[in-house]
Amino acid sequence: MNVSATPAGRPADPLLVLEPERRARLTALADHLIPEAHGMPSAGEVVGDERLRFVLGARPDLIDPLRAALRDELGDDPAARLAALEREPNPNGALQLVIVAGYYTDKDVRERLGYPGQLAQQVNAWRYPEYLAEGLIDKVLARGPVWRDPTTGRTAEEPRQPEGLAADATDPLASTSTDASPQQ
Secondary structure, three states: OOOOEOOOOOEOOHHHHOOHHHHHHHHHHHHHHOOOEOOEOOHHHHOOHHHHHHHHHHOHHHHHHHHHHOOHHHOOOHHHHHHHHOOOHHHHHHHHHHHHHHHHOOHHHHHHHOOOOOOOOOOOOOOOOHHHHOOOOHHHHHHOOOOEOOOOOOEOOOOOOOOOOOHHHHOHHHOOOOOOOOOO
């Protein structure tokens, strides 16, 4: 498909890369993933042209994997398509991110949830954070990484320490000092 691009190589209008058939599939998948419930609209109702332009304009790297997730060969049944995409983490992740980002950045959805969006908070760098002092993340740090790489589908692996180095020599969070005074 021939689409005019901006100087940065982005499509002038990200929606031009989604044919009507793919847009219809996206709407069906959005309704399947986030159905209307508890006074909230479905994602198919919310993720329209404005939301798609916002998400794909901010993340043009999602366009190609989204197009792959919406390709003809996977059929029109949303459940079957999502099951097939389980084996393709990059298109599946892009599809889900576009739908969720489009939904939760919608003003009406945020208002219904009572979420004003991210708010600026003053951070005092010289203070020892309460969540550290209270031990709120100790279990998370002890557990280790549990993320999945969206491009490969592989789960995280423990980083390997070079032989001869103590764990605290490379891990800034391993320090047990609670001195909150600034270093001179």
